[in-house]
Amino acid sequence: MPEHPMPDRFDYPSNLARAGSYRTHRSAFWPPAASYALGCLDLAAATPDLGDGFRRALAGLRGAVEAEWQRVKEIGIPARRRFNEPMAIAEAVRGVAKHLPGEADRRAAELRANAVQDGYDDDILRELAALEEEVTLVAGQVSTWYGKEVRGLPTAFGCRTDDTRQALVAEALADRDEVAAHLRGLHADLRLGDLPAFGAAELFFMAGEGNLHPKHIAYFLPEDEGVKYSPFKKTYYFANTHRALLETVSAPLARRFLDVGVDFDPAAARFAAIPTLGVLSHELGHFAHRRATDYKALNTADRWASVVLQEVAADVFGILILADVWAPRMGIDPADCVAYYLAECLRYTDRGLGHFPDSDGMFLQLSYFVRLGALELTEDATLAGEPQVVLAGLRSLARVLADTLLATDADRAAQLYAEYGPATAGPLAPLVERLRPEPFRSVEYGQEHLHTAATTDR
Numbered sequence: 282m283p284e285h286p287m288p289d290r291f292d293y294p295s296n297l298a299r300a301g302s303y304r305t306h307r308s309a310f311w312p313p314a315a316s317y318a319l320g321c322l323d324l325a326a327a328t329p330d331l332g333d334g335f336r337r338a339l340a341g342l343r344g345a346v347e348a349e350w351q352r353v354k355e356i357g358i359p360a361r362r363r364f365n366e367p368m369a370i371a372e373a374v375r376g377v378a379k380h381l382p383g384e385a386d387r388r389a390a391e392l393r394a395n396a397v398q399d400g401y402d403d404d405i406l407r408e409l410a411a412l413e414e415e416v417t418l419v420a421g422q423v424s425t426w427y428g429k430e431v432r433g434l435p436t437a438f439g440c441r442t443d444d445t446r447q448a449l450v451a452e453a454l455a456d457r458d459e460v461a462a463h464l465r466g467l468h469a470d471l472r473l474g475d476l477p478a479f480g481a482a483e484l485f486f487m488a489g490e491g492n493l494h495p496k497h498i499a500y501f502l503p504e505d506e507g508v509k510y511s512p513f514k515k516t517y518y519f520a521n522t523h524r525a526l527l528e529t530v531s532a533p534l535a536r537r538f539l540d541v542g543v544d545f546d547p548a549a550a551r552f553a554a555i556p557t558l559g560v561l562s563h564e565l566g567h568f569a570h571r572r573a574t575d576y577k578a579l580n581t582a583d584r585w586a587s588v589v590l591q592e593v594a595a596d597v598f599g600i601l602i603l604a605d606v607w608a609p610r611m612g613i614d615p616a617d618c619v620a621y622y623l624a625e626c627l628r629y630t631d632r633g634l635g636h637f638p639d640s641d642g643m644f645l646q647l648s649y650f651v652r653l654g655a656l657e658l659t660e661d662a663t664l665a666g667e668p669q670v671v672l673a674g675l676r677s678l679a680r681v682l683a684d685t686l687l688a689t690d691a692d693r694a695a696q697l698y699a700e701y702g703p704a705t706a707g708p709l710a711p712l713v714e715r716l717r718p719e720p721f722r723s724v725e726y727g728q729e730h731l732h733t734a735a736t737t738d739r
Contacts, residue, residue, distance in 0.1 A: 288313060290721065291713050293703045296635030297585065300428040307354055309493045311429050312636045316720040317494065320529030323727035327483040327521055329416060329441060335380035340731040342373040342437055343488035346420060349435040350489045358422060358432055364397065370437070371398040374420050377439075383415050390418045397421065401508050410478070410513035416441045417482065417517065424505040425490050427588060428636045433507055438500070438517075439486035446481035446520050446557045453558055453607050454479075463606050464569055464598065467676060468683035474568035477501070477514030481557055484519040487726055494723040495632060498523040499560060518560050522724065526628065527556060530722045534631060535624035538712065540665040543620040554613065555621045558603050566599030567591070571687045578691035585638065586698040590686045592642040596622075597679050604672055616668035623647075623664065623671070631716050634703040641703050648701045650674045651708040658708055662715040 288296055290312055303311060310317055329335070345366075352365045364370055371394045378390035389412045392405050397420055417440050422433030457473070464471040491497060499518040503511050527547040535545040546552060579587040604618040629643035647664065650656040655674030656666040685693040698704075706713050 289717065290314060290633030290636065291717050293634040293641075296428075296633065298635075300585065300635065301431050303429045304357070305354055306429070310721070310723075311426065311494065312633060312721075314721040318720040318722045320525055320722075320724045321727050322521060322525040322724050323729075324485050324487070324521075325727065325730040327441065327485040328730060329485065331380050331382070335377065336731055338373070338377040338380055339439065339486050342370070342377055342420065343486075343728075343731060345369045345373040346435050346437045346489040353435060358434075363400065364422065364435065367397050370420050370435075371395070374418060374437075377418055381416055381418075385412045386414050386416045386418075388412060389414050393419060393421075401503060401506070401511075403511075406503060406508070406511050406513040410515070414442070417480070418486075419500070419502065419506075419517075421506040423491060423500060424507075426495075426636070427638055433505065434490035436489040436491040437486070438484060438488070438491055440480075440482035440484045440517060440519060443481045443483050443520055449554050449557050450479055450481055450561055452611065453561060456610075459610075460565065460602055460606055463602065467598075467601070467679045468571075470571045471683055471687070472570055472572065473565065474570055476565055476568055477516060479516045479518065479561055479564060481518050481520055483521045484726075486728070486731075492726060494721075494725075496522055496526070496724050496726075498526065516564055518557070520557060523556050523560065525724045527624070529724060530631070531624040531628040534627040535620070538627055538663055538715070539620070539623055540659075540663050541616075541620055541623065541668055541671065543614075543616050543668065545617075545620040545624045551614065551617055552621065554611065555603070555618060558607055558611075558613075559600070559618070559621055559625070562599035562603040562607070563595050564599070565602055566595035566597065569594065569598040569687070571683065571689075573689050574687045575689045576686075578689065579686070579694050582691050583695055583698070585641075586695055586702070588638040589641045589645065589702065590682070590694055590698055592639045593645055593678075594682050594686055596642060596646060597675055597682060601672070601675055601679060604675075615672065619668035619671050627664075628722075630709075630712075631719070631722065633721075634713075644709065645698065645702045646678065647712075648707055648709050649678050652701065653677060658711060660711075662711040664712070 349364050359365055374394040378387050381387045389409055392409055396405055420437035423436035425434045461473045464473055499516055501516050532545055532547055576587050600622045604615040608615045608618050626643040626647050629640040632640045634641055651658050653674050655670050656664045659665050685697050
């Protein structure tokens with residue numbers, strides 16, 4: 282009998298009861314599902330043209346990481362998120378690094394190889410933070426989905442800076458004061474913390490846990506590698522992965538279940554900047570806080586609810602920063618931001634309930650809007666409304682979060698989660714019933730160019 286019977290991905294109580302218990306799960310697909318619908322993102326187009334030796338070295342790194350992934354499934358993870366066989370992976374990272382033309386890229390890869398071998402220290406983290414990489418190579422026990430495994434699992438990835446999107450990031454962050462002022466306008470006690478560095482990139486290589494399903498669109502390092510509270514942090518955002526998910530999952534769901542007077546089309550020029558800015562604003566949303574904000578009491582009372590509500594806060598404050606602050610300054614229609622946001626709410630909700638805190642959080646937001654009247658769920662399970670009314674609903678939810686979660690009122694925060702979260706499907710039950718028989722949707726990375734290089738004898 283299988284360790285986990287094939288679940289209903291929307292059976293919140295059963296799924297939540299099993300959350301975090303999938304350490305030995307070996308299938309590429311998580312959560313377990315009867316069927317998957319896969320799109321494909323070919324990473325060859327984003328891979329730097331550095332010759333067959335470079336591609337063979339990447340194939341070698343992939344082999345070392347995936348062998349370590351198998352060992353973890355068999356014998357577990359060593360202390361402090363270290364690899365069972367660190368030298369093989371450290372040498373594989375160095376093997377790739379020697380093909381990188383940029384001095385900063387080679388040095389950063391060497392530092393990360395040293396960290397694989399001996400662990401991170403402040404000197405490595407400080408030097409990494411000062412380096413301006415074009416090509417980034419990472420290998421480590423990187424965080425996977427919180428509902429799957431609370432510790433990291435063997436992962437390696439390579440990405441290259443996307444200069445156009447990085448310029449968007451710089452433009453958006455040019456005036457921090459306007460964001461801080463907008464937060465104070467929502468609630469007088471709201472503050473904005475310091476944002477870690479943010480790198481907009483194109484992914485060209487993925488191995489190990491990160492190559493399974495569903496795909497991450499970003500990693501937050503070194504925290505996702507198990508180094509907590511480091512002052513040297515950077516988010517790596519994979520724009521091409523996100524675009525593939527928007528095209529194959531979010532947009533089709535929006536066409537079927539969303540009617541807000543705006544058609545979300547990720548290929549349209551007017552949406553080109555919004556996904557990058559949406560992820561960036563979500564990161565800022567994580568740093569919206571009050572002086573009293575502390576999650577310890579809620580973590581103790583209900584860790585899952587705490588993680589969900591922190592994601593809700595990042596979503597809500599983030600999309601308001603994008604639509605109310607950046608969009609007018611950058612010539613973007615706020616209604617397009619709302620269409621993107623709601624399409625993403627559908628994508629995350631479609632992943633199921635009780636498996637992913639961020640999915641439960643997106644469900645909560647949709648539930649709040651329907652209960653509030655900012656959206657209407659029609660007889661055919663379509664979410665209908667007007668973008669400006671949805672924005673008003675977002676501002677309402679932002680103030681509720683400021684007075685519960687961010688006010689360190691654990692009881693009222695838990696009450697908010699109980700009332701609008703997935704424990705009761707409530708007004709969203711017809712939408713869930715429409716999604717339930719559909720296959721789980723994900724994106725597969727095409728990396729055939731590594732297979733070719735690995736078997737070519739030159």
